[in-house]
Amino acid sequence: MFEGHDTTASGISWLFYCMSLHPEHQQRCREEIQGILGDRDTIEWEDLGKMTYTTMCIKESLRLFPPVPGVSRELSKPVTFPDGRSLPKSLVLLRSHQTLTRWSLLLPQVFDPLRFSPEKSAQRHSHAFLPFSAGSRNCIGQQFAMNELKVALALTLQRFELYPDPSKLPIMIPQIVLRSSNGIHLHLKKVI
Numbered sequence: 067m068f069e070g071h072d073t074t075a076s077g078i079s080w081l082f083y084c085m086s087l088h089p090e091h092q093q094r095c096r097e098e099i100q101g102i103l104g105d106r107d108t109i110e111w112e113d114l115g116k117m118t119y120t121t122m123c124i125k126e127s128l129r130l131f132p133p134v135p136g137v138s139r140e141l142s143k144p145v146t147f148p149d150g151r152s153l154p155k156s157l158v159l160l161r162s163h164q165t166l167t168r169w170s171l172l173l174p175q176v177f178d179p180l181r182f183s184p185e186k187s188a189q190r191h192s193h194a195f196l197p198f199s200a201g202s203r204n205c206i207g208q209q210f211a212m213n214e215l216k217v218a219l220a221l222t223l224q225r226f227e228l229y230p231d232p233s234k235l236p237i238m239i240p241q242i243v244l245r246s247s248n249g250i251h252l253h254l255k256k257v258i
């Protein structure tokens with residue numbers, strides 16, 4: 067339930083919140099989706115690969131609001147780094163998934179989907195962005211999750227404009243899944 071449902075529920079909620087805060091990106095996604103779907107109100111498998119800008123926005127939302135805020139690992143053997151420093155066996159490490167450092171240093175709190183343009187992504191190490199973790203125990207549902215996020219966003223933006231509720235801004239609480247202690251409240255206006 068946690069891995070298959072709570073994660074995507076969190077991801078979709080924070081993604082909608084990001085879209086509500088950034089009407090310019092929201093509109094660009096809507097135009098992309100309208101261009102792909104036309105008059106259709108259902109999504110075909112082939113549509114998912116065409117949502118380039120929408121995917122960039124989803125990744126930027128996962129960077130700022132990672133549904134799984136971190137993972138822990140216990141070292142089965144000591145690790146020695148190239149500079150000579152080392153970590154002992156049995157140490158438990160916690161890795162945060164909120165990527166606000168290194169490549170995102172330029173105004174890291176700013177929602178900027180262009181960080182995930184193909185050119186920028188190619189310049190980074192594949193492990194610089196790890197919302198689904200990496201290695202042998204990474205997320206087996208990540209493709210499914212990305213598709214679910216795309217479908218949810220596409221069918222919602224096709225029908226509604228999203229606006230934040232300034233009187234009830236979410237308060238992030240990183241638990242096993244990232245939540246808001248007061249919910250995520252948005253206003254919806256029907257797209258005419």
Ligand code: HEM
Pocket residue numbers: 069070071073074077132133134137138197198199202203204205206207208210211212
């Ligand atoms: C946005 C949505 C999701 C995010 C951010 C996410 C993230 C993660 C992360 C970070 C891990 C590694 C946990 C660890 O190493 O301690 C993980 C593992 C896992 N995820 Fe996801 N996940 C998502 C959606 C899903 C979905 C939809 C499914 C199933 C349909 C799923 C199934 C799993 C499973 C089974 C594991 C355990 C894999 C293993 O231990 O070998 N996840 N996920």
